[in-house]
Amino acid sequence: MKEELSRNPENWKEKPKKELIDFIISQFHLSFKERLPKLLFFADKVENVHSENEDCPRGLASVLQNLSLFIIDHIKHDEENLFSLLSKERSENADSFIESAKNDYTNIKEQLKSIRHIVNDYKTPAGACGTWTFLYQQLEILEKDIEDYINLEENILFS
Numbered sequence: 001m002k003e004e005l006s007r008n009p010e011n012w013k014e015k016p017k018k019e020l021i022d023f024i025i026s027q028f029h030l031s032f033k034e035r036l037p038k039l040l041f042f043a044d045k046v047e048n049v050h051s052e053n054e055d056c057p058r059g060l061a062s063v064l065q066n067l068s069l070f071i072i073d074h075i076k077h078d079e080e081n082l083f084s085l086l087s088k089e090r091s092e093n094a095d096s097f098i099e100s101a102k103n104d105y106t107n108i109k110e111q112l113k114s115i116r117h118i119v120n121d122y123k124t125p126a127g128a129c130g131t132w133t134f135l136y137q138q139l140e141i142l143e144k145d146i147e148d149y150i151n152l153e154e155n156i157l158f159s
């Protein structure tokens with residue numbers, strides 16, 4: 001798949017950083033900003049509708065809301081500071097911004113772990129409704145996308 005290929009850090013090693021930045025914004029930043037509120041809406045719904053079910057993902061909406069706010073803030077920081085430095089539109093040193101972004105990733109990975117725990121490794125219980133199943137599928141895709149995103153920034157963009 002073309003998209004999978006272009007997410008592979010190996011494909012970006014020789015390319016200009018500006019090109020990678022444009023790719024990251026269009027493939028990840030915009031998509032996260034669009035998907036997170038929708039996932040939050042579904043998480044809230046599942047938690048409310050199935051509150052009596054022993055497999056209900058209790059606390060999911062709250063963790064997801066924190067993750068969402070955190071990622072949106074991180075993206076803003078990337079776009080306003082780091083990316084213009086890395087594409088050499090500004091001459092300041094990017095080191096402190098890179099350090100702060102890496103701390104964000106540690107935090108984001110911890111939050112993803114909490115989510116994975118709450119949703120039982122994305123395994124829906126037998127008889128789960130369509131919304132519940134869809135939510136877990138989408139959360140698992142989100143986790144993979146965030147991993148690809150962090151991998152591209154840490155290993156190629158920041159190097």
Ligand SMILES: [Fe+2]
Nearest residue numbers: 074078101153
């Ligand atoms: Fe980032």
